[in-house]
Amino acid sequence: MELFKPFESQDKPVEQKTGTASEHVRVLIIGSGPAGYTAAIYAARANLNPVLYEGLQPGGQLTTTTEVDNFPGYPEGITGPEMMEDLKKQAQRFGTDVRFGMATAANLSKQPFSVTIDNEKEVLADALIIATGATAKYLGLESEDKFKGQGVSACATCDGFFYKGQDVAVVGGGDTACEEATYLAGICRKVYMIVRKPYLRASKAMQDRVANTKNIEVLFEHVTKEVVGDDNGVNGVLLENGKGEIVKKDITGFFLAIGHQPNSDIFKEFIETDEVGYIKTIPGTAKTNIEGVFACGDVQDKHYRQAVTAAGSGCMAALDAERYLGNRIF
Ligand code: NDP
Numbered sequence: 001m002e003l004f005k006p007f008e009s010q011d012k013p014v015e016q017k018t019g020t021a022s023e024h025v026r027v028l029i030i031g032s033g034p035a036g037y038t039a040a041i042y043a044a045r046a047n048l049n050p051v052l053y054e055g056l057q058p059g060g061q062l063t064t065t066t067e068v069d070n071f072p073g074y075p076e077g078i079t080g081p082e083m084m085e086d087l088k089k090q091a092q093r094f095g096t097d098v099r100f101g102m103a104t105a106a107n108l109s110k111q112p113f114s115v116t117i118d119n120e121k122e123v124l125a126d127a128l129i130i131a132t133g134a135t136a137k138y139l140g141l142e143s144e145d146k147f148k149g150q151g152v153s154a155c156a157t158c159d160g161f162f163y164k165g166q167d168v169a170v171v172g173g174g175d176t177a178c179e180e181a182t183y184l185a186g187i188c189r190k191v192y193m194i195v196r197k198p199y200l201r202a203s204k205a206m207q208d209r210v211a212n213t214k215n216i217e218v219l220f221e222h223v224t225k226e227v228v229g230d231d232n233g234v235n236g237v238l239l240e241n242g243k244g245e246i247v248k249k250d251i252t253g254f255f256l257a258i259g260h261q262p263n264s265d266i267f268k269e270f271i272e273t274d275e276v277g278y279i280k281t282i283p284g285t286a287k288t289n290i291e292g293v294f295a296c297g298d299v300q301d302k303h304y305r306q307a308v309t310a311a312g313s314g315c316m317a318a319l320d321a322e323r324y325l326g327n328r329i330f
Contacts, residue, residue, distance in 0.1 A: 024124040025051045027321055028115060029096075030103045031131030031263075033060025034307045035297025037087035038314030039129045039321075044094035046322045048127075051097045053117055055263075058100065059084030060133050061155075061298070062307055069161060071307050080158075083307075103132070108270035108290055126328075127292050127321040130271075130279060131314060132263035134298040134305070138256055139171065143227040147254070151234025152227060154256045156180035157306065160187050168253035169194055169237055171224060177257035178206035184255065185213045192249055193218045194239060222247075227254050262299045271295070278302050286317035294320050 027043045029036050032054040043050040057063065062080035069077040078086075092098055105116040112124040136154030138144055144152050153159040156170070160183060168188050170181045173195035184191045193210065198220050200207050210216050221242035228236040228248075236250050262277045272280045272289040279288060279295040286294040296313035298305050 028125035036131035042318030
């Protein structure tokens with residue numbers, strides 16, 4: 001028995017009144033980080049012919065990091081861009097149609113779901129997997145941008161190891177900043193926390209952890225003015241203290257922990273998110289409040305944010321999508 005009606009439009013794009021082509025696919029995956037590619041590998045192997053749009057930053061956040069030493073299966077480590085290229089090849093090997101393009105609008109109010117790519121092409125999907133990730137916030141300083149990947153990082157767990165025995169700084173006063181600072185304190189000689197307010201926003205438990213870690217110094221009411229360095233990377237940071245004085249700290253690593261912004265804007269009208277915009281999933285699944293729409297990776301995870309957890313949730317999303325499609329005739 002054939003479970004699915006054949007999608008005529010998949011082979012023959014339908015010209016809409018606007019003149020833009022529309023296409024109908026079974027599984028549409030938006031995002032090309034570890035979550036998106038893992039979902040693609042599983043969906044492709046289940047013969048669901050997934051189409052994956054890479055988004056603005058093909059390969060996702062990992063392409064902005066250098067060595068990845070904590071992804072299981074790479075005893076010698078691997079660079080972020082190489083790992084993402086491998087994941088892409090693996091997804092393509094099983095038939096994933098990987099395309100360059102950015103999802104710019106969505107209508108999830110009816111089946112099939114509609115996603116607009118690059119403001120012009122409409123893709124209709126029976127199941128949608130959202131793996132659009134999150135974007136780390138940066139201060140927006142020119143000098144910070146200049147040293148990205150050369151001492152400036154937004155992920156202590158990814159890059160902390162390179163600063164073993166050195167002095168580093170973490171910007172932010174929330175739970176992430178406290179967590180990153182205590183993680184770095186176990187690797188580095190000294191960790192400065194640069195906090196713009198006279199207090200930490202973090203939970204009491206995290207504040208206590210920071211207070212009980214000898215090699216963390218919290219610089220309250222300090223604002224970063226400039227990251228300084230040379231051809232070898234970062235070697236210091238200029239801060240303005242509460243009295244308006246400029247002070248310099250000699251550091252080689254400058255870590256941002258001022259929050260992430262989940263890339264969920266175009267879906268928010270339909271999908272339940274928390275107050276920040278993280279997509280809510282039913283615990284233990286990748287299911288959202290809309291049947292047939294699944295979310296995986298950092299767009300729905302503000303706690304772990306690791307490549308391996310994103311990949312695991314991508315697998316869950318594909319398995320959930322497979323079961324969803326298997327139970328329905330379209
Ligand atoms: P938060 O938004 O909680 O904290 C961001 C921090 O960065 C604040 O201290 C904020 O300062 C500071 N900040 C923001 N913008 C700037 C700027 N331009 N310059 C200087 N400082 C800036 O983000 P988190 O990532 O820490 O946490 C996000 C959520 O995840 C929270 O709900 C948190 O509880 C949760 N979380 C929980 C963890 C756990 O339970 N183990 C671990 C990590 C996160 P200000 O206070 O002045 O606004």
